Amino acid sequence: MGKSIKKTVGSINQVLVILFLLMLNIVPIQNNYAQQKAKPRILISTDIGGTDDDDFQSMIHLLMYSNQFEIEGLVSSPFGNGRKKNILDMIDLYEKDLPELKKHEKGFPDPNSLRKITKQGVIESAPYIGYAKPTEGSDWIIKCAKKKSDQPLWVLVWGGIEDLAQALHDAPEIQKNIRVYFIGGPNKKWCINAYAYVAENFPNLWMIEANATYRGWFMDKEAPENITAKTYYPNYIDGRGAMGKDFIKYYRGEIKMGDTPSLAYLMNGNPNDPTGESWGGQFTPIQRSSRNIFTSNTTIIDTVAAYAVLEWRFKGPELKIAKDSACFELETGNQLWPGYYLGNGNYAVRYSSKKPETGSYVIKSSISELNGQSGQYTSIVPWPGKPNSDDYILGANWYGDLIDPKMFIDEQQGAKTISKFREAFLLDWAKRWAWLKK
Incomplete structure (x- = not known):
């Protein structure tokens, strides 16, 4: 009994010491989940250079925040004319801006290390069966997923899901090692056969399927005037670095970046709980x-x-x-x-x-x-x-857009779960653009 009392008193004293240090600002309070944990392991599958220019914008955003992640793969999985070279071109721009970025934070990856993990994926959509033959990209997904690690590999799908479907077909055992955030909607339309293969054969995959939620990133209906799609570029990007100079080429600089919510999901919030709030949206489990x-x-x-x-x-x-x-x-x-x-x-x-x-x-x-x-x-x-x-x-770990009508923007299901944080994440990005202003 005496030992128990001493132990309790000791615990109370430890708490009091911590509170005292917090009052002196000696112990920092960390609210951001990403800051408390190891850098998330990510692999991007992107249709950059294909039918939609928004991936160029999203790639610039990724590179500007690349010190927050362990980037293990950049796979070109295009619709149309996009190729691996489009990713490499973005890395070249990043390399020019890297000296300025490094003045403000540590941990930005070396451009050559990014070039080494950039791979060409599938070029054609999958046939009815849902897969075709291995690619450099699908093989790289398998290699990364098989690495020994105490954390999962996050596969962020910005375009077609063909390379992921091929990887799962060729090495089904990787299912347990990966978590997927899939920007669906139009992308799902283009890769419908690969999607059908994954849904039918891998129902227990850990999957966020965002068919409409992601649109909250760029819909202006509730945006403050300074961060609308048209005003963000002149207010925060224009004249800032090589990446800023390039940004104007895509949608005349108007913000779209429809794939960025997959990354933002890992930046703020608890990624282990898709039902909680995050910069990348809030989702609900679906059984079918x-x-x-x-x-x-x-x-x-x-x-x-x-x-x-x-x-x-x-x-x-x-x-x-x-x-x-x-x-x-x-x-x-x-x-x-x-x-x-x-x-x-x-x-x-x-x-x-x-x-x-x-x-x-x-x-x-x-x-x-x-x-x-x-x-x-x-x-x-x-x-x-x-x-x-x-x-x-589907199994227990497949998540979809919220069905609550209060979370719609017009007909876009779940979009408010992202738009409510739009000002926070766009102004956070603005700080990084300011680093590039000379």
């Missing part, structure tokens, strides 16, 4: 991913969840071609999506709407039985919508 399989053409009364996997299947002639061969196209939204032969006279094509919409489609093919077939559909929020028997059933 919406999918609708149609065996006939749909009409406007066929209502699906926005961001769902839509799959149309058709009957036609038996062809002497390999299964998974692209042999027809679905045209919708002035874009073409490849359809595939499944064998035995069966054909299929997948699509995903990137927003709530009423869409129309038409089939184009040299196969007369398919050519000219057409239909419509209506997609609505919230996602994942009403359950149906076609849904992919």
Whole structure:
């Protein structure tokens, strides 16, 4: 009993000493989760240089904060013309600004070390099966994921998910070592076959699927005047370093950076708890991913969840071609999506709407039985919508946009969970831009 009392008194004295030191500002108070822990291990899969210039902006942001992370891979996974060189070009700009950055904080990575971990990933979208063949990028994901570490590898997907799908196919054991933050929405549309493969075959993957939340990063509806998409560049970036000079090339300097929330998620907040608040959004566990399989053409009364996997299947002639061969196209939204032969006279094509919409489609093919077939559909929020028997059933660690209407901005589900912190993270970034002003 006496020992217990002495132990309690000792503990109280320790607390009093700590409080006294805090009053003297000798012991710093750390509120930022990232400051309390080891640097997060990250690998970026980006479609920089492809169909959307926002990845250039996000890459500049990443490099300016690169001292806060262990960057283990920069993988080019493009739609369109983007290539590994686009990443290397950004590293060249970073190298020019590095001396100024290093005057203010330590730990910025050497440019050559970043060049060594920059890899070329897949160039073409995955076929119906969801994967194709290994790439330098997918092999690098596997290598990084297999490193011995007491913390996970965060795979931040800024574009297509093909290289991740390929890595999981080739080395399924890495699933337990990685955590994924996927900027979905339009990206999900472009990589729909790879996404379907991952959702069906790796339901226990630790995954944040942000189909709309990320839009809170650049939507101006609730932004103070000094940090709108148009005003941020002249107020904080113009005239600041080589990266600032380059920034004006993308959207005339207007802020988009739709992929940056994946990084911001690790910068402020507890990344182990997606249900908590963070600069990169707040999410909810989901037990299923919406999918609708149609065996006939749909009409406007066929209502699906926005961001769902839509799959149309058709009957036609038996062809002497390999299964998974692209042999027809679905045209919708002035874009073409490849359809595939499944064998035995069966054909299929997948699509995903990137927003709530009423869409129309038409089939184009040299196969007369398919050519000219057409239909419509209506997609609505919230996602994942009403359950149906076609849904992919997910495990305990898959997270999606909040369904609470109070967290919407217009039709963008969950966007307020990011926009509420917009001023804080953009003004934090402004401090780093000020470092580059001469």
